Amino acid sequence: MQxxxxxxxxxxxxxxxxxxxxxxxxxxLPFAEKIHVGETEVLDANGWTLxxxxxxxxxxxxxxxxxLEMRQEDLGRSESGRAVMILIKKNAExxxxxxxxxxxxxxxxxxxxxxxxxxLPAIARRLFHCRDLGIPQPFDFITWFEFKAEDEAMFDDLxxxxxxxVEWEFIEREVDVRLEKA
Amino acid sequence: MQxxxxxxxxxxxxxxxxxxxxxxxxxxLPFAEKIHVGETEVLDANGWTLxxxxxxxxxxxxxxxxxLEMRQEDLGRSESGRAVMILIKKNAExxxxxxxxxxxxxxxxxxxxxxxxxxLPAIARRLFHCRDLGIPQPFDFITWFEFKAEDEAMFDDLxxxxxxxVEWEFIEREVDVRLEKA
Numbered sequence: 001m002q003x004x005x006x007x008x009x010x011x012x013x014x015x016x017x018x019x020x021x022x023x024x025x026x027x028x029l030p031f032a033e034k035i036h037v038g039e040t041e042v043l044d045a046n047g048w049t050l051x052x053x054x055x056x057x058x059x060x061x062x063x064x065x066x067x068l069e070m071r072q073e074d075l076g077r078s079e080s081g082r083a084v085m086i087l088i089k090k091n092a093e094x095x096x097x098x099x100x101x102x103x104x105x106x107x108x109x110x111x112x113x114x115x116x117x118x119x120l121p122a123i124a125r126r127l128f129h130c131r132d133l134g135i136p137q138p139f140d141f142i143t144w145f146e147f148k149a150e151d152e153a154m155f156d157d158l159x160x161x162x163x164x165x166v167e168w169e170f171i172e173r174e175v176d177v178r179l180e181k182a
Numbered sequence: 183m184q185x186x187x188x189x190x191x192x193x194x195x196x197x198x199x200x201x202x203x204x205x206x207x208x209x210x211l212p213f214a215e216k217i218h219v220g221e222t223e224v225l226d227a228n229g230w231t232l233x234x235x236x237x238x239x240x241x242x243x244x245x246x247x248x249x250l251e252m253r254q255e256d257l258g259r260s261e262s263g264r265a266v267m268i269l270i271k272k273n274a275e276x277x278x279x280x281x282x283x284x285x286x287x288x289x290x291x292x293x294x295x296x297x298x299x300x301x302l303p304a305i306a307r308r309l310f311h312c313r314d315l316g317i318p319q320p321f322d323f324i325t326w327f328e329f330k331a332e333d334e335a336m337f338d339d340l341x342x343x344x345x346x347x348v349e350w351e352f353i354e355r356e357v358d359v360r361l362e363k364a
Contacts, residue, residue: 005316053314058240062280098244103281132235134187134315 002039004054006128008085008142009036011044016083016179024163026089026173034182035085037144050087051135052128052142059106064113071120080124080146084155085177087139094170095131110165119158123147139173149180186236188310190267190324191218193226198265199364206345208271208355216364217267219326232269233317234310234324241288246295253302262306262328266337267359269321276352277313292347301340305329321355331362 010018010029014036021031029048036042041049057065094102106112116125124146130137147155159176162168192200192211196218203213211230218224223231239247276284288294298307306328312319329337341358344350 004314051316053316055314056277056279056284057281060280061282065280095238097238098242098247099239099285100243102238129314132186132237132311132314134233134235134317 005051005133006037006039006053007041007049007051009038009042009044009047009049010034011036011042011047013042013044015182017182019178019180022176022178024174024176025171029087029175029177035177035179050130050139050142051133051137052130053133054126055129059103060113064107064117067117068113068120071117073121073124075124075126075144075146077124077146079148081149081181082147082152082155083179083181084145085179086141086143086145086159087173087175087177088141088143088171089139089173090141090170091172105167105170110162110167112162112165112167115158115161115165119154122151123155123158139175185221187233187315188219188221188235189223189231189233191220191224191226191229191231192216193218193224193229195224195226197364198361201360201362204358204360206356206358207353211269211357211359217359217361232312232321232324233315233319234312235315236308237311241285242295246289246299249299250295250302253299255303255306257306257308257326257328259306259328261330263331263363264329264334264337265361265363266327267361268323268325268327268341269355269357269359270323270325270353271321271355272323272352273354287349287352292344292349294344294347294349297340297343297347301336304333305337305340321357 010032012033014034016035016037018032018035021029032047060068126144128142128144130142131140145155192214194215196216198217198219200214200217203211214229242250308326310324310326312324313322327337
């Protein structure tokens with residue numbers, strides 16, 4: 001079985017070249033040349049590594065899951081020349097909410113899944129969870145997006161819709177890392 | 183801030199003496215003299231260590247959360263002479279279900295929270311998540327229960343209600359470790 005755990009190591013190695021590190025909220029991350037994504041960490045004295053694990057869905061209903069699975073494509077498409085890594089830490093208030101309160105903010109108020117669905121299959125996406133890894137991580141989630149270079153404006157539209165949602169009021173740190181195939 | 187990660191180390195040290203290791207389903211765990219619970223792992227050549235992390239609730243509604251918080255007591259009560267560690271691994275089918283399907287099995291069909299509520303405050307309980315720790319764990323959950331010695335029959339009643347539920351059909355491995363204050 002493939003490991004669910006991935007390491008995102010920024011340094012001088014990797015398939016993805018960093019174009020820009022954008023600080024959206026809170027402390028940013030240092031710039032580096034490239035990012036290596038894989039099951040093993042690639043140490044670099046001047047770089048950094050973030051880790052995340054693929055897990056079960058947390059808010060998706062069976063109907064939403066069926067729609068996502070019908071329309072989404074996997075990462076690794078040869079025509080996807082661009083990637084973006086969105087790093088998010090939610091605040092303590094969010095994590096103290098009950099499941100139904102978080103679901104209501106995530107979907108009924110913020111339309112997180114409905115918005116994402118409208119950008120499928122152009123924008124491919126995979127979510128990694130960091131909050132419960134055991135080794136404390138600076139972010140709660142890493143979301144990795146892949147798309148064609150000409151679809152970057154479309155991706156920015158997706159992001160701007162999510163960033164103006166109620167859910168984003170619970171985000172205390174966000175860094176946006178823009179990448180292209182090295 | 184107190185670490186959310188705990189290690190349960192079985193060997194010759196610890197505040198809790200193992201009375202019995204009961205294999206309920208699948209492979210059991212070796213017997214040991216004691217269990218040490220804490221933020222650091224206590225290595226023992228003949229023992230074993232399991233790790234788990236406290237996290238946000240996954241199925242509890244705000245109404246259920248309010249009822250639990252009103253009635254439950256914390257671990258560490260001086261009169262709690264007994265503890266039980268229930269180790270659970272759910273099957274792949276469970277983890278592929280959507281959130282609404284898992285919630286329906288957990289509560290609407292299996293009454294997991296409603297059953298637990300009836301045994302409060304006598305049976306104190308804390309859940310630790312293991313599935314998304316970066317270091318792979320043999321179980322998905324560790325639930326630690328504490329109660330008075332005379333309440334053990336009551337605890338067995340709680341367990342037997344849960345074990346006859348639909349939720350338990352998704353459990354592929356379960357070990358029940360009976361403890362008393364050393």
